Amino acid sequence: MTTFPSKAPEADGDERDPSLAGPRSAKTLRSRHAPLSSPAAQLAKLESVSIEGSALDFEAVLAAAGTAGLHPAPLEVFQINLGKLCNMTCRHCHVDAGPDRWDAMMTRDTIEACLRALAQTTAHTVDLTGGAPELHPDFRYVVEQAVARGKHVIDRCNLSVLLLPRNTGLVEWLGERGVEIVASLPHYRKRNTDAQRGDGAFEKSIEALRLLNAGGYGQGNPKRMLTLMSNPAGAFLAAAQHSVESEWKTALQREWGLSFDRLFALNNMPISRFLEWLVDSDNLEPYMARLAQSFNPAAVAGLMCRNTISISWDGRLFDCDFNQMLELDAAPDGRAMRVESFDFAAWQSRRVVTRRHCFGCTAGAGSSCGGATT
Amino acid sequence: MTEHYYKPEHLARFGDISEGSPELARKFFDYYAAVFAPGALTEREKSLIALAVAHTVQCPYCIDAYTTASLEKGADLEQMTEAVHVACAIRGGASLVHGMQMKEHEQKAGM
Numbered sequence: 001m002t003t004f005p006s007k008a009p010e011a012d013g014d015e016r017d018p019s020l021a022g023p024r025s026a027k028t029l030r031s032r033h034a035p036l037s038s039p040a041a042q043l044a045k046l047e048s049v050s051i052e053g054s055a056l057d058f059e060a061v062l063a064a065a066g067t068a069g070l071h072p073a074p075l076e077v078f079q080i081n082l083g084k085l086c087n088m089t090c091r092h093c094h095v096d097a098g099p100d101r102w103d104a105m106m107t108r109d110t111i112e113a114c115l116r117a118l119a120q121t122t123a124h125t126v127d128l129t130g131g132a133p134e135l136h137p138d139f140r141y142v143v144e145q146a147v148a149r150g151k152h153v154i155d156r157c158n159l160s161v162l163l164l165p166r167n168t169g170l171v172e173w174l175g176e177r178g179v180e181i182v183a184s185l186p187h188y189r190k191r192n193t194d195a196q197r198g199d200g201a202f203e204k205s206i207e208a209l210r211l212l213n214a215g216g217y218g219q220g221n222p223k224r225m226l227t228l229m230s231n232p233a234g235a236f237l238a239a240a241q242h243s244v245e246s247e248w249k250t251a252l253q254r255e256w257g258l259s260f261d262r263l264f265a266l267n268n269m270p271i272s273r274f275l276e277w278l279v280d281s282d283n284l285e286p287y288m289a290r291l292a293q294s295f296n297p298a299a300v301a302g303l304m305c306r307n308t309i310s311i312s313w314d315g316r317l318f319d320c321d322f323n324q325m326l327e328l329d330a331a332p333d334g335r336a337m338r339v340e341s342f343d344f345a346a347w348q349s350r351r352v353v354t355r356r357h358c359f360g361c362t363a364g365a366g367s368s369c370g371g372a373t374t
Numbered sequence: 375m376t377e378h379y380y381k382p383e384h385l386a387r388f389g390d391i392s393e394g395s396p397e398l399a400r401k402f403f404d405y406y407a408a409v410f411a412p413g414a415l416t417e418r419e420k421s422l423i424a425l426a427v428a429h430t431v432q433c434p435y436c437i438d439a440y441t442t443a444s445l446e447k448g449a450d451l452e453q454m455t456e457a458v459h460v461a462c463a464i465r466g467g468a469s470l471v472h473g474m475q476m477k478e479h480e481q482k483a484g485m
Contacts, residue, residue, distance in 0.1 A: 191451065234445065236442050236446050239447055239448030243448065244448040247448065289386070
């Protein structure tokens, strides 16, 4: 059984676990008892936005584009959110993850239920996220189990976590199992990266990328795939990933001698700490207008809610990690679905739950955990 | 008389300019969209040129619009600042190079 510290740090105890020292650009909403720490308050804030000349009814906009509701495509990705513990506290985090989040960690029983559910599905990929999934005590167990079932495994990695003493040797271990690393890096230059992720985040990211390259990652080997994931550092849409990928490759090689395999660019979602930043910086209304006005009907078919199942640390099922953070449970018959009683047929016949934040995934080139959707 | 000559909301409502002349507006906006489509120059290059020109014509609407556009095409503060310096250098240089006319006139008029 998983054991967690018997004395979890108090809500304001961000700095109490020195072994989780990492870059910080914010404190968690939870530790500050911020009003927007509640998903209901976040949804209410989004509903309160009114924009002249812009329709913010996602279902109506979908319908006008010829799609009556979002329905599942064949399931491909089984995404497990292992918990909210993270060594970083980035300003744009949609999870409100941080070093104080021992309150939200998946138990071994729930992990076993996930593995039983996985066996019922057609998913070819197990996508591990968090928080920093590598900080979960059962991280290696989940990876081993998924690999043993023939699944492609993704580790959504914040890079700096690889430098913690407890993770010495982890890169080699992941490489031996063919695990793909999808690593967050807002920009190949320092300024934007540190603004979003905290002072020192850029240097640590570069150091971690060096470790990954030294471990064979990012050099065209499909068994050592290194994908970089870039969020804009501010209230604007992500650049087209195909047009900036080669620039990133050239720049990281030229300036740091580093290589990677592909770049995903995704939009920031108006959720959690990024929502708070939008409110505090008076950017909420212009950003929502930007998302709504950039609605792209061509981005709909590839939305991740259609081919992904998202499981929370406490075993609930969601259409995506964003709905998970807003606690918009998948509940086709009015009862929230749980992983212990997973029913694949019921899952595939549900309708995706949408709210205003969904405009974040349909804006511009489309946005998902797998990058652009167009 | 309005309180301010420039109102931020005018940018979002730019399309309303078509009311007085829909046909000319259609032609202008079609042309405008074609100009900014990727061609021999990339969309980012065009956004950065527009940003520099916006500073030269001192259009606050254009500065807002092409700051956002440049960011969304993957440009960063350093690149955008360099673009503004290009505008600044050409403006300053344009003043200074007219000094040649001044010199010529001075030579002609002087003894």
